[in-house]
Amino acid sequence: MHPRSFRILLIDDSPSDVWLAREALRLAGIPVQIRIARDGVEAIEYLQSVQAAVDRPDLILLDLNLPRKNGHEVLAEIKSSSRLRGIPVVVLSSSTAEADRRSTFELNACCFVTKPSNLAAYVEMARGIDRFWLSGLELRQPA
Numbered sequence: 656m657h658p659r660s661f662r663i664l665l666i667d668d669s670p671s672d673v674w675l676a677r678e679a680l681r682l683a684g685i686p687v688q689i690r691i692a693r694d695g696v697e698a699i700e701y702l703q704s705v706q707a708a709v710d711r712p713d714l715i716l717l718d719l720n721l722p723r724k725n726g727h728e729v730l731a732e733i734k735s736s737s738r739l740r741g742i743p744v745v746v747l748s749s750s751t752a753e754a755d756r757r758s759t760f761e762l763n764a765c766c767f768v769t770k771p772s773n774l775a776a777y778v779e780m781a782r783g784i785d786r787f788w789l790s791g792l793e794l795r796q797p798a
Contacts (some may be wrong), residue, residue, distance in 0.1 A: 664712040679777035695724025
């Protein structure tokens with residue numbers, strides 16, 4: 656189905672949510688290499704350390720409620736970097752607050768998804784991300 660494996664940076668401090676996301680991607684049949692960052696500082700340090708465009712994540716899944724640097728701050732740093740701003744960022748949060756949704760779009764997030772409540776819903780979400788964000792990536796050239 657996919658000609659290659661995709662690189663996803665999952666930024667989330669919840670072990671259960673990390674497990675659900677990994678398992679959902681596996682069950683959805685999406686070939687991925689997942690890098691986990693457990694807080695905002697770790698995420699930014701990792702992204703700044705990636706030198707080659709071909710090693711950058713194809714997609715970032717970002718939680719908002721993170722220790723040390725919250726998701727809004729991480730998103731603002733990513734989108735203010737000429738080297739990183741082209742990476743699609745999907746905010747995956749337990750928040751249902753309209754203010755969170757609005758502020759992430761103002762910071763140029765590609766999408767805001769409320770975290771699903773069970774594995775089956777996570778798998779459906781993963782399939783949606785695949786259809787919308789990953790399936791066309793093989794057509795893009797690294798910047």
